Amino acid sequence: MQRRHLLRAAAAAGLLAASVAATAQGGYPSKTITMVVPFPPGGTLDVVARQLAQKLGEQMGQTVVVDNRPGGAGTIGAVAVKNAPADGHTLLFSASTLTTTPMTLKSAPYDVVKDFAPVALVAKAPLAVAINKNLPISDVKSLVSYAKANPGKLSFAIGSTASAGHLSTELLRRASGIEYLIVPYKGSAPAYQDLIGGQIDGFIDPILGSSSYAKAGQLKVVAVTSKERVPSLPNVPTVGETVPGYEFYSWYGLWAPAKLPADIAQKLNAEVNKALNGEMRDKLQQQGVLVTPGSINDFVSFQRDDMARAAKIIAEGRIRAE
DSSP, X not given: OHHHHHHHHHHHHHHHHHHHHHIIXXXXXXXXXXXXXXXXXXXXXXXXXXXXXXXXXXXXXSOEEEEEOOOGGGHHHHHHHHTSOSSSSEEEEEETHHHHGGGGXXXXXXXXHHHEEEEEEEEEEEEEEEEETTSSOOSHHHHHHHHHHSTTTOEEEESSTTSHHHHHHHHHHHHHTOOOEEEEOSSHHHHHHHHHHTSSSEEEEEHHHHHHHHHTTSEEEEEXXXXXXXXXXXXXXXXXXXXXXXXXXXXXXXXXXTTOOHHHHHHHHHHHHHHHTTHHHHHHHHTXXXXXXXOHHHHXXXXXXXXXXXXXXXXXXXXXXX
């Protein structure tokens, strides 16, 4: 009996070793991949995630499912991935809030650099400056003039604290020398409803979020925050055309738990780049999202530089989580 037990244990150990070796030799993925999105369905982040999940599934021969885990300004989903096995079968697809939210908290539930392995920078999303349709504002110049003529009367929404929309709104306020009230919302959807209804006056959010409302004539998009005009909105000027040097984006990346094996990280990075260089590029560009294929090192450098810039805005604006 003891000999039989030892043989079974040895066989199990052999199977485990074979499994690990197979992964190292390219057997990944060996089961369904879960891509956690730490915000509710329907936003720009979720739209991009689902397109990427579909393409990765087709390319890698395994199902990639999107698992929305909202709450805690994105921290709940992030912590779930942080605590998952580092085998490449649980990934985090998040926005730049992953890096900025901890900067606003007294006690952050994760450390971006220590707890996550960067896999790929997927896309940059220029933001749209959307204004209530009934205001006498048609561009950034008239926005600045109106704000200066009506000090303290304008109000701008933010979808979540320390989001790209929040930081770009704070940056616009200081760069243009105007004042307005910043009103926090729990997500973009209620902010758009109040903007359309006239309860607030402006909202800076990724272009995809405002496009359907703008096409329906429910609000006005008076500028975009990218360095150059966006191909899908060629007649909409950039903020920088009026406020020199102004440029801001939301951005989306793919991460895994720390200690992800290097071969799996490289495989995922290559698969993401393959997806971004295909039909996904044109589809997202039509939606006002710019894809950004590149290496893992490119992503690491981008994240480091963006975090430094964001930390400066958060410190100067004294932005803290509610």
